[in-house]
Amino acid sequence: MDIGIDAIGLFTPHWYVDLVDLAHARGDEPAKYTIGIGQDQMTVTPATQDVVTLAANAANQLPADSLDERLGMVIVGSESGVDESKAAAISVVKLLHLNPWVRAFDIKEACYGGTAGLLAARDFVAAHPDKTALVIASDIARYGLASGGEVTQGAGAVALVVSAQPKLLVLHDDALAYTEDIPDFFRPTGMTVPVVDGHYSTSAYLDFVGKVFARHQSQHHDQYGDYAALLFHLPFTKMGKKALAALAPAMNDADHQRLTERLAAASQLSRRIGNIYTGSLYLSLVSLICEDKTIxxxxxxxxxxxxxxxxxxxxxxxLQPDFANRIDQAGIQQMLSARVRLNVLEYEQVFTAQLPLGDADATVPVEESTARFSVGGRANHARWYRDQQ
Ligand code: HMG
Structure with missing residues (x-):
């Protein structure tokens, strides 16, 4: 039985900073950001968006026929949750008025949480082919003003519907994972920004790429010629280029050229949105479908x-015959072109004006945006949300 992704929804907030502006403000060469790191713009998250609203807004972009009474599981993969106990997935079920006869829970393992959710959903549908699952990768990447990772911030969510006979991407039974306890990036409880060793994290990522691809090829006998495109988690788009370069010595010229061109198309949305942690790999799938008309x-x-x-x-x-219609490509272009460019001072003010963690009562002022769901504030210890519909 074929199982995989039936449809995808994407959401990112309506503000961004141009990275040439940020480079000037930080005293860096703009080319370091746009070429060396490979980012053009960076999403700025308003106080009206958290991982719950990002997730609900992404699911709200799914094609109308993709969520129905077959839904049996809702998973949010995130590393920027707003509650130590309650799952964001439960709030998503409520906001979207989904069928309540579902399992709803969150998964955490840094940027891998979305993939853990997707593959768990695949196994769930394999056991229950009459059911579907909604997996949402939702995150806000915050490193801090003028920090080493600042230029790699971003925010957004990608919603994936997983079903039998999927209309977008059939997943093969070839997933291969490698786990090793390393201190490259982590965020101890109570901290709002991560502890990160940027250069070490980059080399650790490449070490994992090498190990995982070598073992996958020895177990599954796949070759680079089998792939129309290779997509990578993109904390910043240069990372994808580094990953492809690490694999390139074993590629022939035609494979290398094809995979390089497709990676460039798959990087376009990340260049404008930034790192969205759990959703980044799936953002590159959306980007490939929107930007490359040859697949x-x-x-x-x-x-x-x-x-x-x-x-x-x-x-x-x-990819399945109807893949290009299972993402609202026109809606994504509209969402991005409606974004508002902030200057660096405005970005810094927004960065520090978030709803503080904790449980004190607060109200977040309403903001002009196209987002259906937004954070209203906190009352009686709990966050509450606005629904514009
Ligand atoms: P940095 O020290 O600011 O930058 O850190 P740099 O000095 O390493 O320069 C970056 C690149 O720009 C270099 O190219 C320079 O040569 C080049 P490279 O050697 O890497 O190819 N450069 C220029 N190019 C053109 N013109 C110029 C110029 N100047 C310099 N004038 C770093 C950069 C990415 C490390 C930093 O931003 C950071 O710490 N980011 C956050 C951590 C991160 O993204 N790590 C990625 C791997 S870990 C991961 O992916 C997981 C993650 O998503 C989290 C999770 O799992 O939850 C992060």
Missing amino acids: RSGDRIGLFSYGSGAVGEFFSGT
Whole structure:
């Protein structure tokens, strides 16, 4: 039985900073950000968005026919949750008025949480082929003003519907994961920004790429010629180039050229949105579909997921005949072109004006945006949300 991704929804907040502006403000060469790191813009998260609203807004972008009474499981993968106990997935079920006869829970393992959710959903549908699952990777990447990781911040969510006979991507039964306890990036409880060793994390990521691809090829006898595109978790788009370069010595010229061109298309949305942690790999799948008009139904796509701490996993899937219609491509272009550019001072003010963690009562002022769901504030210890509909 074929199981995989039936449809995808994407959401990112309506503010961004241009990274040339940020480079000037930080005294760096703009080319370091746009070429050396490979980012053009960075999403700025308003206080009206948290991982719950990002997730609900992404699921709200799914095609109307993709969520129905077959829904049996709702998973949010995130590393920027707003509650130590209650799952964001439960709030998503409520906000979207989903069928309540579901399992709803969150998964955490840094940027790997979305993939853990997707593959758990695949197994769930394999056991219950009449059911579907909703998996949402939702995150806000915050490193701090003028920090080493600042230029790699971002925010957004990607919603994936997993079903039998999926219309977008059939997942193969070839997922291979590698786990090793390393201190490259982590966020102890109570901290609002991570402890990160940026250069070490980059080399750890490449070490995982090498290990996982070598073992996958020896176990599954796949070759680079089998893949129309290789997608990578993109904390910043240069990371994808580094990963492909690490694999390139074993590629012929035609494979290298094809995979390089497709990776460039798969990087376009990340260049504008930034790191969205759990959703980044799936943002690159959306980007490939929106930006590359040469991929076809039947093409095999390889996906490499990496979550610091660390877990790396590679798996693949085959595009289905209706794949291009299972993402609202026009809606994504509209959402991005409606974004408002902030200057660096405005970004810094927004960065520090978030709803503080904790449980004190507060109200978040309403903001003009196209988002259906937004954070209203906190009352009686609990966050509450606005629904514009
Ligand atoms: P940095 O020290 O600011 O930058 O850190 P750099 O000095 O290493 O320079 C970056 C690149 O720009 C270099 O290229 C320079 O040569 C180049 P590279 O050697 O890497 O190819 N450069 C220039 N290029 C053109 N013109 C110029 C110029 N100047 C310099 N004028 C770093 C950069 C990414 C490390 C930092 O931003 C950071 O710490 N980011 C956060 C950590 C991160 O993203 N790590 C990635 C791997 S871990 C991961 O993916 C997991 C993660 O998503 C979290 C999770 O799992 O939850 C992060």
